Amino acid sequence: MNNTSAEIASQPAVWRRAATLEPEAVRELAAPGERMLVLGCGTSWFVAQSIAELREDAGLGETDAVCASEYVPRRHYDRVVAITRSGTSTEVLEALRQVPAGTRRIAVTAVRGEPVDDLTDARLLLDFADERSVVQTRFPTSVLALARTAYGKDLESVVADGDAALTAPLPADPADIDHLVFLGTGWTIGLAHEAALKVREAAQAYSESYPARDFRHGPVAVAGPRSLIWSFGDVPAELDDVAREAGATAYRDDRDPLAQLVLAQRFALALAAHRGLDPDRPRLLTRSVVLT
Template structure:
């Protein structure tokens, strides 16, 4: 990878994951509490993964909602807002609608921003903050914090991240025009995030789906210039219809967060091949701050 901020931040992930081991993630657990997780863009996809991880670990009902679509119809004991910058308008607006008495938690990378005044508790991942508009290490680091908090053994994670940085990129980047990412359980959010990286950095055609839904229509557009990536425990039975469409399935035995690193690298490499600067994605800014009418 080149010396762009995006490439450097992708390469730093094993280090930030190692540092995540010392972060207190107790605010993400709250056993028995009904929890809502909010975010926009990448943070919304991380909210989906976090919600699935928490609920499947047995800590209680957990919903994930895109902050711009939040309507205060349901009662929650705790709301977790994910916002790298601490300034995203839709996240702040959603927090302002949370009923009094609900415990509010922010996961952010920057100290002293507006989100601080809207929450009772905060997890600050300033060591995983990014210069790049395109998020890479902040979202993966927050999931490393959450997974440890939910009781997972991540002793393999740093080594898998380093392996993903050293691995050869799959497929043929010179002929690939279409990328599809599939996940199951908590890795569905990772699949959505991988597809977003390709769109943001490389302005390329990418899709993402829950794995077993891929055969219910989306496989129809796959062809010889398609790579179909599996995140986590995606059934191998899907490889047959993928190959039948002329596409190439992509699998490896790395941790799903490390699999995402490989997809991030692919997005940057594809951007550079197209003459694009991944540090300056088209029409995007580090934080979406809306002007009130």
Template sequence: MTDTAREIASQPETWARAATVDGSALTGRGERTLVLGCGTSWFMAQSLAELREAAGFGETDAVCASEFVPRRRYDRVIALTRSGTSTEVLDALRRLPGSPHRVAVTAVDGEPVDDLVDERILLDFADERSVVQTRFPTTLLAVARHAYGENLSHLVGDGAAALAAELPAGVRDVGHLVFLGTGWTVGLAHEAALKVREAAQAWSESYPAMDYRHGPVAVAGPESLVWAFGAVPDSLDDTIRGAGATPVRNGLDPLAQLVLAQRFAVALAEHKGLDPDRPRLLTRSVILTQP
């Protein structure tokens, strides 16, 4: 079994531990908050921002760290970085205007991000050997959802169900994957599509669910799986089937639905003779050399 597959399988365990983590640094009721990240962490920033604002904790923006421009002032800034070393995240923290309360969510102790923040949430039990992130991002969202007041008593069971479930279609028959989300699950849809690209070098897309009919459906066909995360309207299934594609749904928690998509990405990689632990052109952290 690959490191990636082992880490996917460990998620019910890390989610159970997430409930014991103090996530209060992610709240800051009434504070205007910015969430920063790159790659997977940017997509998790999108989900976290939606969850925080929907829970009533205050205005929350999510920005890709490489695109951060210090125009607005924030009361609180949350930096998501598994390694604690990503250059764009560190640079964004250094360029923040004013004196916001700075929080890092990371998996590794003693890295450069520690010197740039006032508070840190260390999820070292969810760190990963694999370049491809799986359990760290889902665990940080479990911590956030618990901090925002959700009852997650069902989550571990749903995760176990996702590990035991049949994959939704034979990988031999799939040449195109589309992931759809709504609200906080849009970030999960983007993350699922990224897993397929990273692990399996395959064609994958992601969209807010109701935007799918505004153009993207044009490329769907018999080799397409269109995968829904969360409360995506059932009416889209008729559109998907009308294009000749196959809709995928289940009643599991969206984080567990992401586990199923992670498993599919690994299965597709193995079908293509690829090693998901060694994704093409990727490293664990992007560290840029300054000119």
């Protein structure tokens, strides 16, 4: 078993541990009535998108998500949350340096004693969710599990679905698929983006992701017999018919969307194995992007 596989398999247990940080998460990620910005790069940006939707759906306050490299301090926020597994990503650190004085800054990270600590007022440390792999799996899902706990979600059913996703059959034979499209709606759009990224990182395969209804506005044109169209959450069922009319395989299940992401991670690894790739050594990638 490679590191990435082991970390994927550990997720349900790690989510339970993340839930023990609920009091800290309520204080830093809920903050009812405040305007919040969530920053991140790559996977962490997609997690930020999901958190922003979840927080607003919970009625806790206006929440934006911005890619850290695109942050410009134009709007007022009461607090800025930076998600960074390593605590060293250059774009995240540069964004935090631009945050106006008086704004509360929080880091969600897996490592203690990194540069992000000097730029923030508080830290949510998920060191138990840290990873040896370059390709992130359990850290981002644990951040989302923690945020959902802070917003009132009971994780027991989520953990049970996560356990089931570890042994569930894959939706297709990787030998038959060379194009994947992940669709989401609301907070699961971020999950769709993350699933597509896992396929690109681990398997170097052609993958896309969209808000579900946008699939008909152009992306369906490239779907065909070797395409897998994968829906997260409450995606309109008629989009399965659209996928099948294009000759593609349509997939959805009724597990919690976070558990569905676990299954997508497993598919990315199976596709990597089919292509003779080592997911622990993804092409051109490093654990943290540190620019000079």
